[in-house]
Amino acid sequence: MPPRKRVRAESVSSNGSAAADDTPTDAAPPSILNPLTEMPLPEDGSEESPEQREARDEERRGKRVMLGVDEAGRGPVLGPLVYGIAYCPINFLEKLKEIGFADSKTLTAESRSTLLRTFAAHAHALGWAVRVMAPQDISAGMLKRHPYNLNAQSHDATISLIQDVMDKGIDLAEVYVDTVGPAQSYQTKLEGRFPGISFTVASKADSLFPIVSAASIAAKVTRDTIVEGWTFGESGSVGKVAKVAAAEADTAPTKKKVRDDNGEGETKADGPAESVNDELGSGYPGDPRTVAWLKNHFDNVFGYPQVARFSWATVKTILEKKGVTATWIDEPKPLSQYFSTQPANAKRPAALKELGLVSVSDL
Numbered sequence: 001m002p003p004r005k006r007v008r009a010e011s012v013s014s015n016g017s018a019a020a021d022d023t024p025t026d027a028a029p030p031s032i033l034n035p036l037t038e039m040p041l042p043e044d045g046s047e048e049s050p051e052q053r054e055a056r057d058e059e060r061r062g063k064r065v066m067l068g069v070d071e072a073g074r075g076p077v078l079g080p081l082v083y084g085i086a087y088c089p090i091n092f093l094e095k096l097k098e099i100g101f102a103d104s105k106t107l108t109a110e111s112r113s114t115l116l117r118t119f120a121a122h123a124h125a126l127g128w129a130v131r132v133m134a135p136q137d138i139s140a141g142m143l144k145r146h147p148y149n150l151n152a153q154s155h156d157a158t159i160s161l162i163q164d165v166m167d168k169g170i171d172l173a174e175v176y177v178d179t180v181g182p183a184q185s186y187q188t189k190l191e192g193r194f195p196g197i198s199f200t201v202a203s204k205a206d207s208l209f210p211i212v213s214a215a216s217i218a219a220k221v222t223r224d225t226i227v228e229g230w231t232f233g234e235s236g237s238v239g240k241v242a243k244v245a246a247a248e249a250d251t252a253p254t255k256k257k258v259r260d261d262n263g264e265g266e267t268k269a270d271g272p273a274e275s276v277n278d279e280l281g282s283g284y285p286g287d288p289r290t291v292a293w294l295k296n297h298f299d300n301v302f303g304y305p306q307v308a309r310f311s312w313a314t315v316k317t318i319l320e321k322k323g324v325t326a327t328w329i330d331e332p333k334p335l336s337q338y339f340s341t342q343p344a345n346a347k348r349p350a351a352l353k354e355l356g357l358v359s360v361s362d363l
Contacts, residue, residue, distance in 0.1 A: 063089050063171060065090065066174040069162070070084055071083045072224075077283060077290065077294070078135070078281075078307050080227075082131070082223040083130065083131045085161045085218070086214035086217075087128070087172070093210065096214065107217075115214075129161055133157060138150065139310040151181045159193055179201045233306065279293055294315075
């Protein structure tokens with residue numbers, strides 16, 4: 001096998017920082033964030049000099065760019081939710097169409113991987129990035145006393161990705177977003193946050209705009225890669241990896257609209273219900289393999305490993321039915337226990353004795 005050409009790549013962390021890395025062009029993430037220039041990277045794979053990088057950045061500035069946003073994994077009870085973006089000069093649009101970008105859910109896993117490699121092949125014009133939202137972080141936000149719901153988390157992920165691109169000096173002119181919640185209010189929110197950029201927020205944007213389709217490829221391949229190789233930190237074991245066979249009879253697109261398992265409205269059709277991991281299945285609550293995994297890996301005290309979203313109705317129901325009931329010693333007693341309609345000479349309530357309270361008249 002001939003050696004693979006290596007390109008400079010950057011992965012974006014959850015706090016918005018970026019770490020440089022040398023990544024094979026046919027690998028999954030990290031994502032490439034240095035596109036939009038005709039200047040090639042050193043053929044020998046060596047690091048760019050500060051002068052070379054500044055030259056790339058300078059040439060990139062001033063080019064009018066369009067950007068697309070899409071997600072993968074909003075509905076599953078297992079695994080992360082991944083937001084992806086793709087961006088390129090506006091005059092690259094016709095080339096995007098020629099490449100064949102389409103909604104990732106209508107493509108096979110092999111086709112998606114091939115298209116992801118296209119990002120590296122066209123790194124002079126086409127860039128992408130992802131934001132991975134871990135299942136435990138999603139649940140922690142949604143289960144707060146004042147919930148940080150999934151829509152709000154999704155909006156913030158989108159905003160942070162757009163801001164990351166702008167911080168690199170890229171002149172964003174047009175942004176296309178697959179909606180989360182009501183499209184108009186979401187668009188108004190983004191326009192207020194980024195004045196001067198033309199936003200188009202629409203349902204099924206991944207099937208309408210090639211740049212959003214490209215973003216969906218980045219998000220979907222990233223999520224599949226994570227779930228395929230999920231490492232269970234609780235036991236140190238690594239989930240078995242299954243090759244995705246999207247052409248199988250049971251992977252036909254699902255057209256029926258269903259409500260999100262988190263109760264936040266309707267999801268779009270999810271396409272092929274691929275099993276990206278032969279233990280976890282696709283992660284969707286309706287996948288028989290996922291249902292079997294949930295049944296066989298439940299602990300009546302701790303519930304599930306961190307791959308599960310504890311804020312999802314599926315997990316909540318199982319915990320309520322099969323989990324051990326816990327009583328916390330610091331749970332406050334009902335206020336009604338401290339009052340009584342009995343005569344004054346009646347026996348004092350046990351709750352008052354437990355708290356060491358005495359009548360003010362006795363002091």
